[in-house]
Amino acid sequence: MAQIIDGKKVSAQVKARVADEVAALKEKGVTPGLAVIIVGDDSASQVYVRNKEKACAETGMYSEKYALPAETTQEELLNLVKELNGKKEISGILCQLPLPSHLNSDIVINAIDPIKDVDAFHPVNVGKIMIGDYAFLPCTPAGVMELIKSAGVDPEGKNCVVVGRSNIVGKPMAMLLLHKNATVTICHSKTVNLSEITKQADILVAAVGRAKFITGDMIKPGAVVIDVGMNRDENGKLCGDVDFESAEKTAGAITPVPGGVGPMTIAMLMENTLTAAKIQNANKLK
Numbered sequence: 001m002a003q004i005i006d007g008k009k010v011s012a013q014v015k016a017r018v019a020d021e022v023a024a025l026k027e028k029g030v031t032p033g034l035a036v037i038i039v040g041d042d043s044a045s046q047v048y049v050r051n052k053e054k055a056c057a058e059t060g061m062y063s064e065k066y067a068l069p070a071e072t073t074q075e076e077l078l079n080l081v082k083e084l085n086g087k088k089e090i091s092g093i094l095c096q097l098p099l100p101s102h103l104n105s106d107i108v109i110n111a112i113d114p115i116k117d118v119d120a121f122h123p124v125n126v127g128k129i130m131i132g133d134y135a136f137l138p139c140t141p142a143g144v145m146e147l148i149k150s151a152g153v154d155p156e157g158k159n160c161v162v163v164g165r166s167n168i169v170g171k172p173m174a175m176l177l178l179h180k181n182a183t184v185t186i187c188h189s190k191t192v193n194l195s196e197i198t199k200q201a202d203i204l205v206a207a208v209g210r211a212k213f214i215t216g217d218m219i220k221p222g223a224v225v226i227d228v229g230m231n232r233d234e235n236g237k238l239c240g241d242v243d244f245e246s247a248e249k250t251a252g253a254i255t256p257v258p259g260g261v262g263p264m265t266i267a268m269l270m271e272n273t274l275t276a277a278k279i280q281n282a283n284k285l286k
Contacts, residue, residue: 002225002251003151010150011143011263015059018270022060025277028285032277033062033089034118034269037080038096039103040070045096048266052094055266061273062089070100077103078111085113091277092118094269115279118272121168129172132179135279136272141173143264144205144226145180151253153224155182159200163187163214163241164207169228173205194218206241216246225254228261 022032034056038049049065056063066080077095084093093116099105109117114124120136128134137145148155160182164170174184182203187194195218198204203224206214211231219225229241240257248254255261278285 002248003253005147005151005255007260007263011267014267019059030281031062032091032273034092034273035064035084035090036094037066039068039072040100059270081111092273138172139265139268140169141176142268155180158182158202160203161185161201162205169207208241212243214242216250219250222252225251227255
């Protein structure tokens with residue numbers, strides 16, 4: 001049976017490390033601060049925002065929440081972002097996605113100061129990730145890298161397959177593995193003979209958004225399997241993109257859903273906010 005990679009345990013370690021550094025910054029008069037904007041009443045988004053507030057409290061950070069009505073205009077949202085860009089107490093700005101359909105998320109992301117873009121979605125930060133000279137990493141891919149490391153696995157020289165090509169997970173995930181000297185293949189909905197490719201993966205990252213899409217017979221024996229998916233199965237039960245039951249019998253190490261990648265995303269957001277505070281207060285911290 002596969003080793004279970006415990007995201008709750010690893011995320012607690014990351015948050016403890018961040019909390020120690022936050023305490024040290026506070027002694028020098030710097031308190032990292034995160035502003036979270038949520039528009040409308042999407043229930044899943046509200047859960048995420050509450051978890052982010054909780055993580056700020058756990059790590060000793062200052063946090064502000066801006067809950068805006070669903071009918072908020074693009075101009076009103078951009079004015080808030082502009083205000084937060086100039087607010088010294090705020091190190092990081094996060095706009096919870098998805099936004100209501102009448103709002104353009106690209107315009108909003110582009111309006112966030114890149115040095116406060118703790119989601120690492122701004123084109124400036126995306127470009128920096130591409131060339132390997134970055135301050136921030138997207139939280140989910142960064143969390144995946146921590147989980148791989150926690151399993152005692154070095155991606156260097158390994159065959160890595162990423163299933164999914166989203167801007168939020170798939171593409172940056174591939175770049176991070178590439179920066180660690182892995183050989184990376186990105187698969188997607190147009191990939192031919194998907195299972196033949198996934199069966200060659202020493203490290204397989206599933207980020208496709210389809211419940212139990214990756215089955216045990218698609219996995220190389222002993223592979224590290226990271227499940228980024230968050231779906232509901234036919235019984236309404238939370239599950240990932242990997243069919244855990246069959247995959248666990250073949251994989252060498254695997255993340256569960258829930259309790260795998262999910263907790264890491266918020267832990268890495270705390271790390272990014274800490275990094276942002278250090279950059280913005282570099283003169284004070286000399």
